[in-house]
Amino acid sequence: xxxxxxxxxxxxxxxxxxxxxxxxxxxxxxxxxxxxxxxxxxxxxxxxxxxxxxxxxxxxxxxxxxxxxxxxxxxxxxxxxxxxxxxxxxxxxxxxxxxxxxxxxxxxxxxxxxxxxxxxxxxxxxxxxxxxxxxxxxxxxxxxxxxxxxxxxxxxxxxxxxxxxxxxxxxxxxxxxxxxxxxxxxxxxxxxxxxxxxxxxxxxxxxxxxxxxxxxxxxxxxxxxxxxxxxxxxxxxxxxxxxxxxxxxxxxxxxxxxxxxxxxxxxxxxxxxxxxxxxxxxxxxxxxxxxxxx
Numbered sequence: 001x002x003x004x005x006x007x008x009x010x011x012x013x014x015x016x017x018x019x020x021x022x023x024x025x026x027x028x029x030x031x032x033x034x035x036x037x038x039x040x041x042x043x044x045x046x047x048x049x050x051x052x053x054x055x056x057x058x059x060x061x062x063x064x065x066x067x068x069x070x071x072x073x074x075x076x077x078x079x080x081x082x083x084x085x086x087x088x089x090x091x092x093x094x095x096x097x098x099x100x101x102x103x104x105x106x107x108x109x110x111x112x113x114x115x116x117x118x119x120x121x122x123x124x125x126x127x128x129x130x131x132x133x134x135x136x137x138x139x140x141x142x143x144x145x146x147x148x149x150x151x152x153x154x155x156x157x158x159x160x161x162x163x164x165x166x167x168x169x170x171x172x173x174x175x176x177x178x179x180x181x182x183x184x185x186x187x188x189x190x191x192x193x194x195x196x197x198x199x200x201x202x203x204x205x206x207x208x209x210x211x212x213x214x215x216x217x218x219x220x221x222x223x224x225x226x227x228x229x230x231x232x233x234x235x236x237x238x239x240x241x242x243x244x245x246x247x248x249x250x251x252x253x254x255x256x257x258x259x260x261x262x263x264x265x266x267x268x269x270x271x272x273x274x275x276x277x278x279x280x281x282x283x284x285x286x287x288x289x290x291x292x293x294x
Contacts, residue, residue, distance in 0.1 A: 008086030011057030011079050018054050020047030024118075024272060025091035028055045029080050031100030031126070032198055035062050038099060042123075042256045045265030051272070052091065056083040058105075069193045073201035080105050081112070088116060095272055097121025097217075099256050100227070101198055104205050107216075107239075111208035119275045120216035121268050124253050125235050126227045127202050131253065133161065133225035163226055163253030206238070213241040217271040219248060219255060219264055226253040244271065 010016030015036045026046050028039045036055040043053040058079045060071030080102075088094055096117050098106040103122040110117050162177070164170040216239055220232035229247060236245045246267060251258035 006086060006090045008054065008090065009056070009079075009082040010054070011061075011083070012059065013057055013062050015062045016054075016056040016083075017043070018052065019043050020050070020052040022047070022050040022052050023091065023093065024051045025087050025094045026051045026053045026121070026268075026272070027080070027084055027087050027094060027096045027106075028053060028121070029096070029098030029102030029105050030055070030058065030061070031098070031102050031124075032076075032194060033061070033068065034100065034102070038254060039102075039256050041261045042265055042268065045262070046268060046272075049265070049269040049272075051095075051269075054083055054087055056080065065191055065194075069191055071197075073197040073204075076101075076197075077105055077108055077201070080109060084109055084113070088113075093118050093276075095119045095121060095275075097123065097268070099123045100126040100253065101201070104198075104201055107205050107209065107212055107235075108201070110212045110214040111205070114211075114213070117214050119271060120214050121271070122216055122218045122232075122235060123264065124220055124224060124227060124255055125218065125231045126198075127206070127231045127234055129226060130228045130230060131224050131226040132228070133159070161225060161252055163224075164258050165223070165250065165252045166257075166259050169257060209235070209238040210240045212239055215242045215275060216244070217268065218243055218245040219267060220245070221251045221253065221255055221258075221260075222247045222249055223251065224253045 010018070017036060017040070028043060030036050030038055036057055039055050043055050046053050056079060059075040060068040084094070084096065094117055096106045096109050097103065097120060100123070103125040104127065106120050106122060110120055160174065161170055162173055164173060216235070218232050218235050220229050222229060232245055232247070236243045248255060248260045248263060251260040255261065255264050
């Protein structure tokens with residue numbers, strides 16, 4: 001079977017997508033209660049820069065809360081892993097990244113597949129909910145999870161600004177959420193069951209971070225309303241490989257769609273190109289006009 005005949009698992013439903021036809025592959029993973037749509041702008045930019053970008057749908061997502069609660073973090077990871085295995089069979093050079101929880105899953109992939117990932121693209125990494133728009137009780141969720149039935153006491157409702165500083169886009173996303181268009185905008189609520197699974201994933205990744213030697217680009221907003229810059233600082237301190245951390249202004253949590261998404265594309269493409277320059281590898285070149293195309 002040649003590379004053109006390799007089937008790649010893009011998850012359930014039709015929300016997942018592939019853009020571009022370059023030699024270098026980028027696997028991007030969406031966040032908890034999120035959708036592949038939140039990564040489309042960055043995927044388009046990286047595809048125009050010369051990459052092939054794969055954005056799958058994680059198990060339990062793009063449906064309702066019942067669908068999500070029927071899955072756990074290992075199911076979400078397995079979705080990302082299934083896509084990665086196919087991508088790795090088709091492409092020699094693979095980068096993996098993600099938004100929010102997707103960034104955490106990307107790190108776990110790197111831990112489980114050492115030496116197989118060229119670099120990590122970590123956007124708004126979420127290790128704890130401590131942003132300026134989160135309720136104070138959010139920091140207590142690990143304690144609540146530890147008591148009997150505590151998982152049922154935790155429930156987070158999405159509220160304005162929904163991680164988006166761009167007012168026009170925010171209004172569109174809010175309408176889609178309230179209309180139940182979960183395949184486009186994600187879910188309005190996050191159950192305690194899903195939060196518990198995220199905590200379990202984070203705990204597993206924290207244990208492995210010192211052994212992850214894959215180079216990483218860490219992008220985080222200074223104004224993140226959901227996860228503070230502490231999350232990016234923690235990754236910079238604890239990850240075992242070299243880290244390039246850049247803090248962005250004029251955007252909130254959803255940096256892949258917000259006012260600075262073009263900057264996210266630019267920094268990501270530059271990171272990919274620099275990785276190959278370091279190794280003396282010359283794959284299909286990264287296009288230099290992506291800044292105008294993104």
